[in-house]
Amino acid sequence: MSTPIGYDTGRLALMLNELRLPTIARLWPEFVQRSDKEGWQATRLLGALLEHELAERAKRRIERHRVESHLDPTKTLASFDFGLVPMVSKAHVAALASGDGWLEKGATVLIFGPPGGGKSHLGCAIGHALIDAGYRVLFTRTSELVQKLQAARQNLQLPSALSKLDRFDLIILDDLSYARKDQAETSVLFELIAERYERRSLLITANQPFSGWDNVFPDPGMTVAAIDRLVHHSTIFEMNVESYRRREASDKQTRRRRQSSSDNHEEGATTMAQ
Structure with missing residues (x-):
């Protein structure tokens, strides 16, 4: 590839590096050559280079946000089987996954159901979609x-720790029911809920309904106050379905029985033929 006349390529490379424009630094010789060949106006050349720089920057940002989110990479909307949870509206989930204004309001999503019913998968799937839409998400037990x-x-650093969590548009609190007040002083959980109330969003999965949350918070008054804040602006999904893991184990067992029956049948047929 020939070097465009009139450019000090070394100086240009230094300036692009200083301005942190790696995509333009990589693409400009090819684009300038094409521009000279096809007679582009300067604005078209500049616009094309900037569009590629912005697109690559957005891609890198999404990749960083996905890594920091700690989301399971396999639990996406594409891999979530809505047919197994007919009580969950696919359209409703799609609206949440786009942001749909609820994050700006600091609203909450609550997902209830027995272990293995897909609560964490649905929460992760919404999280992945929101990252694709440009939001920052944190998934944590x-x-x-x-x-x-x-x-x-x-x-003595709790205010600072809570403030740092503000950078996330959504925090996914998985398995809230397993946070027991006899294991740790979970009043800090209430402080997180109160701190984010109507400012930043939470998505919470729980095995137990609200009636079982007295096991989580230090006293009944705090439980009531936490629930009051969470349900004020909330979407609630109740996924009362059979455990995915239990169903999968049952399906495997059924397949083994069928295979064993088939093998026995073939063996019996072979013996009779002999």
Whole structure:
């Protein structure tokens, strides 16, 4: 590829590096050559280079946000089987997955159901879609976050820790029911809920309905206050379906029985033929 006349390529490379424009630095010789050949106007050349730079920058940003989210990469909307959870509206989930204004309002999504029913998968799937839409998401086990916040409070750094979580448009608190008040002082969980109320969104999965949340918070009054804040602007999904894991195990067992029956039948037919 020939070098366009009139450019100090070394100087140009230094300036693009200083301006942190790696995509333009990589593409400009090819685009300038094409521009000279096809007679582009300067604005078209500049616009094409900037569009590629912005697209690559957005791609890198999404990749960073996906890594920091700690979302399971396999649990997406594409891999979620809505046919197994007929009580969950695919259209409603799609609206949530696009942002649909609820994140700006600091609204909450609550997903209830027995273990293995797909709660975490649905939460992760919404999280992945929101990252694609440009939002920042954090997925965490509720008990793990409680431990971190409790440690921050012991070090007199809880306000700072809560403030750092503000950078996430959505925090997914998985398995809230497993955060027990006899394991850690979960009042920090209430402080997180109160801090984000009507400002930043939460998505919570729980095995138990609200009636079982007295096991999570230190006292009944705090339980009522937490639930009151969460349901004020909320979408609630109740996924009362058979466990995916139990159903999968049952299907495997059925397939083994059928295979065994088929093998026995073939063996019997071979013996008779002999």
